[in-house]
Structures are given as C-alpha cells and as structure tokens.
Amino acid sequence: MSNTWKIYILTLISFFVGTSQFVISGILDEVAASVGVSLSAAGQIITVFALATAIGTPVVMAMTAKTGRRKQLLLALAITLLGVILTVALRGYGFLLLSRIVLGVGSGVFVVTSYATAANLAPAGRQASAMSNVSLGFSSSLVFGVPIGRVVAVAYDWKVIFWGIGLFTLLGIFAVAKVIPSTQGEASVPIGKQLALFKNPKIATALGVTFFVFTGYSVVNTYITPFLTSVMSLRGGIVSVILLGLGIASLIGSKLGGISADRMGIARTLFLSMIVQAISLVLLSISTGSNFVAIPLLALWTIAAWTFGPTQNYNLLSLAPEASGIMLSLNSTFVQLGFAIGAGIGGVAVGESSILSICWIGAAVAAAAVVMASVSFGLTRTFSKRTAVR
Numbered sequence: 001m002s003n004t005w006k007i008y009i010l011t012l013i014s015f016f017v018g019t020s021q022f023v024i025s026g027i028l029d030e031v032a033a034s035v036g037v038s039l040s041a042a043g044q045i046i047t048v049f050a051l052a053t054a055i056g057t058p059v060v061m062a063m064t065a066k067t068g069r070r071k072q073l074l075l076a077l078a079i080t081l082l083g084v085i086l087t088v089a090l091r092g093y094g095f096l097l098l099s100r101i102v103l104g105v106g107s108g109v110f111v112v113t114s115y116a117t118a119a120n121l122a123p124a125g126r127q128a129s130a131m132s133n134v135s136l137g138f139s140s141s142l143v144f145g146v147p148i149g150r151v152v153a154v155a156y157d158w159k160v161i162f163w164g165i166g167l168f169t170l171l172g173i174f175a176v177a178k179v180i181p182s183t184q185g186e187a188s189v190p191i192g193k194q195l196a197l198f199k200n201p202k203i204a205t206a207l208g209v210t211f212f213v214f215t216g217y218s219v220v221n222t223y224i225t226p227f228l229t230s231v232m233s234l235r236g237g238i239v240s241v242i243l244l245g246l247g248i249a250s251l252i253g254s255k256l257g258g259i260s261a262d263r264m265g266i267a268r269t270l271f272l273s274m275i276v277q278a279i280s281l282v283l284l285s286i287s288t289g290s291n292f293v294a295i296p297l298l299a300l301w302t303i304a305a306w307t308f309g310p311t312q313n314y315n316l317l318s319l320a321p322e323a324s325g326i327m328l329s330l331n332s333t334f335v336q337l338g339f340a341i342g343a344g345i346g347g348v349a350v351g352e353s354s355i356l357s358i359c360w361i362g363a364a365v366a367a368a369a370v371v372m373a374s375v376s377f378g379l380t381r382t383f384s385k386r387t388a389v390r
Contacts, residue, residue: 003121003122003123005179006121006179006180006181007118007121007122007130007133007134008133009175009176009179009180010114010117010118010133010134010137010180011133011134011136011137012137012172013077013110013114013137013168013169013172013175013176014110014111014114014134014135014136014137014138014141015137015138015140015141015144015145016141016145016165016168016169016172017077017080017106017107017110017111017137017138017141017169018107018137018138018139018140018141018142018145019141019145019146019149019161019165020080020083020084020103020107020162020165021049021103021104021107021141022141022142022145022146023141023145023146023149023161024045024046024049024100025046025146025221025222025224025225026146026147026149026150026153026225026243027149027150027153027158027161028042028043028046029042030153030154030158031045031096031158034157034158035091035092035093035096036093037093041093043222043343043347044097045096045097045100046222046339046343047340047343047344048097048100048101048104049100049101049103049104049107050104050336050337050339050340050343051104051336051337051340052100052101052102052103052104052105052108053104053105053107053108053332053333053336054108054332054333054334054335054336054337054340055333056101056104056105056108056109057105057108057109057111057112057332057333057336058326058330058333060075060105060108060109061109061112061113061326062326064109065326068182069113069116069117069120069180069182070176070177070180070181070182071182072109072113073110073113073114073117073176073180074173074176074177075109076106076107076109076110076113077106077110077169077172077173077176078106078173079102079103079105079106079109080103080106080107080110080169081106081166081169081170081173082102082106083099083100083101083102083103083104083105083106084099084103084162084165084166084169085166086098086099086102087099087100087103087159087162088159088162088163088166104336108332108333108336111138111332112328112331112332114134115131115134115135115313115328116328117180118130118131118133118134119131119314119317125262126262127314127317128257128258128261128262128266128310128311128314129258129259129262130258131258131310131313131314132254132255132256132257132258132259132261132310133255133258134310135254135257135258135306135309135310135313136251136254136255138254139247139250139251139253139254139306140247140251142246142247142250142251143244143247143248143250143251144247146243146247147240147243147244147247148161149161150240150243151240197320197326197327197330200319200320202319202376203316203319203320203327203330205372205373205375205376206312206315206316206319206376207316207330207331207334208334208372208376209270209274209312209369209372209373209376210312210331210334210335210338211334211337211338211341212338212365212366212368212369212372213273213274213277213305213308213312213338213365213366213369214334214335214336214337214338214339214342215337215338215339215341215342215345215365216277216281216338216342216361216362216363216364216365216366216369217277217305217338217339217342217362218338218339218340218341218342218343218346219342219343219345219346219349219358219361219362219365220281220301220346220358220359220362221342222342222343222346222347223346223347223350223355223358224243224246224298225239225243226350226355227355227358228242228243230355231288231355231356232288232291232294232295234291242295242298245295245299246298246299246302249298249299249300249302249303249306250302250303250305250306251306252303252306253302253303253304253305253306253307254306254307254309254310256303256307257269257273257306257307257308257309257310257311258310258311258314260272260307260311261310261311261314266311266314266315266318267377269307269311270308270311270312270315270373271370271373272304272307273304273305273307273308273311274304274308274366274369274370274373275366275370276300276301276303276304277301277304277305277308277362277363277366278363278364278366278367278370279363280297280298280300280301280304281297281301281359281360281362281363281366282359282360282363283297284297284298284301284359285356285359285360285363288356309335312331313328313331316328316330316331342365345361346358346361349361
C-alpha cells in the first residue's frame with residue numbers, strides 16, 4: 001500500500017476521533033436532559049475534555065516517545081475506545097465527566113501522533129499538504145459527524161452515536177496495526193525539558209499565537225447554535241443546514257491551509273488567516289440584521305480559522321524538527337487550553353452582556369494573535385540572521 005493511502009486511512013480514523021469531541025456541542029441539550037443537569041453544567045464536559053487533552057497529551061507523549069508512531073497511535077485509539085465504552089455503559093453526570101477525560105487524552109494523543117506520522121509518510125515538500133489531509137478528517141467530523149449526531153440524538157438516543165464511534169475506533173485499531181509502518185521513536189523528553197522549550201522565544205511566541213487563535217475561535221464556536229437562534233432568529237431545520245454549511249467551510253479551510261502554505265508560504269498564510277478572522281467577526285457583529293450577509297461572513301470566518309491549524313503545525317515543526325512529536329504535543333495543549341478558556345470567556349460574556357458580544361471578543365483575540373505572530377516571525381528572522389552571521 002502506498003504512503004498516500006496510509007495517510008488517507010489516518011484521515012478517515014481522524015473523522016471518528018474528531019466526532020467524539022465535536023459531536024457534543026450539537027447534542028448538548030439532549031445530554032443535559034439525559035443526566036438531569038442544567039445546560040450550563042453540561043457545558044462543563046466540553047471544558048473537561050479540553051483540559052484533559054491539554055494536560056494529558058504531553059504527559060502521555062513524553063512517556064511513550066520511545067515506542068514509535070504506530071504504537072502511539074494504537075495506544076491513543078485504545079484509550080479512545082475505553083472512553084467510548086465508559087460513555088455508553090455508565091450513567092450519571094460524574095461518570096460522564098470521567099468518560100470525557102479519558103476521551104480527551106486519547107483524542108489528544110491521536111491528533112499529535114497522526115500529524116507527525118502523516119508528515120513522515122509524505123514526500124519532501126508535501127508535508128504540509130499531508131498534515132492538512134489529516135486535519136481534513138477532523139474538520140469532516142464537523143461537516144458530517146455533528147449534524148448526524150444531532151439527528152440520531154433527536155430520533156433515538158445520543159449514546160447511539162457513540163456506539164458507532166466505538167465500532168469504527170475498533171476497526172481503526174486493526175487498520176493501524178496492519179498498514180502503518182513501525183518507526184523508531186524519538187528520545188523521551190521529560191516534562192521539565194518540554195517546559196524548557198519555552199525559554200526559546202520563537203517557540204514560546206508561536207505557541208502563544210496558537211492559544212490566542214483558538215481562544216478567539218472557541219469564544220464564538222461554543223455558542224454558535226444559540227447565536228443562530230437568538231441573534232439571527234433562525235429556527236428548526238435551517239439551523240442544521242447552516243451548521244452543515246459551516247462544517248463544509250471548515251473542510252475547505254483545512255485543505256486550503258496546506259495548499260496555501262506550500263505555495264504562498266507559512267507566514268503569509270498564517271497572517272491572512274488571522275486577519276480574515278478578525279475582520280469577518282467585526283463585520284458580523286454589525287450585520288446581524290441581514291442573514292444574507294451574516295451567513296457568508298460566518299462561512300468566511302470558519303474557513304479562515306481552519307486554514308490556520310495545519311499551517312501552524314507545519315510552522316512549529318520547522319522551528320524544532322528534532323522534537324516534532326513534542327512540538328505538536330505542546331501545540332495541541334495550547335489548542336485545547338484555548339478551547340477551554342474561550343468557552344469560559346464566552347459563557348461569562350453571554351451571561352453578563354449579550355450573545356452578540358462574542359463576536360467582538362473573538363475579533364479582539366484574533367487581533368491580539370496577529371500582534372503576537374508579528375513578534376514571533378520577527379524573532380525568527382532575527383535568530384536566522386544571527387545564525388547566518390555565525
């Protein structure tokens with residue numbers, strides 16, 4: 001089997017792993033009702049998932065660095081399967097939180113390892129595109145996984161979708177064991193040494209950019225459904241159609257990120273992505289009276305946000321190619337911290353102000369990311385010049 005098909009297999013598995021994370025946002029009301037808690041309390045399972053991914057991923061990656069990519073992928077899928085089993089087998093809010101913690105760790109390790117594996121399998125000069133293919137799998141879970149999950153939850157029971165995720169996760173374990181080659185692992189890097197990477201200002205600022213971008217994204221995305229229903233006054237099936245459209249936009253953005261990085265360059269792609277996010281959210285906040293304008297702006301914002309992900313992964317790999325797994329793990333940590341902090345900020349804003357305020361906050365955070373990216377690439381150029389002089 002060619003390496004291209006192996007990357008496609010990782011992309012397919014990524015779809016189901018991504019669905020285990022993203023589907024909750026589309027069925028949160030059903031989950032809340034089934035475990036007998038408020039919508040606000042149910043929302044904490046999203047925060048718990050993100051924090052588990054942020055904290056657990058670097059720990060597991062450090063502990064398993066020497067085992068090789070294939071074994072890391074198998075471990076990640078086994079943890080994910082355990083999380084699914086806990087989700088469908090146990091009842092109660094406490095066990096639901098536990099299952100989301102387990103799923104968060106499994107998902108985080110799989111994300112990091114699949115990106116690194118795809119980059120290793122790709123030919124020279126095509127690494128960014130290969131990583132964007134894996135990202136395509138995750139974004140596809142927004143296109144298909146979330147809407148399908150919503151339909152299944154309303155028609156049957158929300159746990160049914162996790163039965164399906166569990167089945168395909170099990171098939172994914174067999175597929176990885178058969179087709180993904182065994183590779184030599186990296187030297188184990190203790191948590192202390194991982195934290196020492198922050199002494200490198202290029203790496204620290206680049207990870208700061210990741211944090212700001214995904215904080216801004218999470219502020220808006222966490223409350224996208226109530227935004228559609230209350231601010232834009234959409235109802236019924238049209239909400240599902242819009243969510244499907246935004247999912248398709250994320251799919252386009254994921255693919256566009258890799259293509260743009262290969263052709264236009266990493267820096268230009270990242271800056272364009274962040275600037276478009278900020279501008280589209282500002283325009284959205286002043287054009288909610290017209291859905292014909294607001295909906296395309298939401299789509300543009302989604303495309304720009306998902307263009308950032310694979311491009312930033314490749315950017316970080318270029319900063320520390322000798323520790324690719326650790327760099328991707330740290331980036332995943334900051335992505336999930338952004339998700340958690342953004343959801344919290346959005347919740348406070350919605351409670352204290354109005355749901356429309358999430359657009360202004362998201363735009364402001366995206367603008368802050370642009371400023372930090374300017375610092376990051378400025379440092380990169382400075383260090384490159386010093387190295388050249390030496």
